[in-house]
Amino acid sequence: MDIGAWCGHCGESFRLAEMVDGGFDGRCPRCGFEFAFGYLPVASAAVHDVLTAAAALESAAQRLHDVAPRLHIDARKLNTDLTAALGES
Numbered sequence: 001m002d003i004g005a006w007c008g009h010c011g012e013s014f015r016l017a018e019m020v021d022g023g024f025d026g027r028c029p030r031c032g033f034e035f036a037f038g039y040l041p042v043a044s045a046a047v048h049d050v051l052t053a054a055a056a057l058e059s060a061a062q063r064l065h066d067v068a069p070r071l072h073i074d075a076r077k078l079n080t081d082l083t084a085a086l087g088e089s
C-alpha cells in the first residue's frame, strides 16, 4: 500500500514512505518544512507505525481473502472510519 501524504505548508503531495527513505528528519520532502518541531522522535515513531499498520492491514486482508473469499470487509465503511481515525474528516 502506497500511502499518500501532503504538506499543509506548501500543499505538495508525496508518498509517506519518502519521509523514511534515507532516514526520517521530520521535514517535508518538497519544501523542507519541519512538521513536528521538538517532537521528532514521536513523529518518527508515528510515521513508521502508520506505514507498518498499512502493510499489516493489506497483508491481513489478503490472507483473509485467500482463506475466506466469501467474507467481505465493508471497504466503504472502513474508508469512512479510517478518514475519521486520521483526523481528516
Ligand SMILES: [Zn+2]
Binding pocket: 007, 008, 009, 010, 011, 012, 028, 029, 030, 031, 032, 033
Ligand atoms: Zn512542504
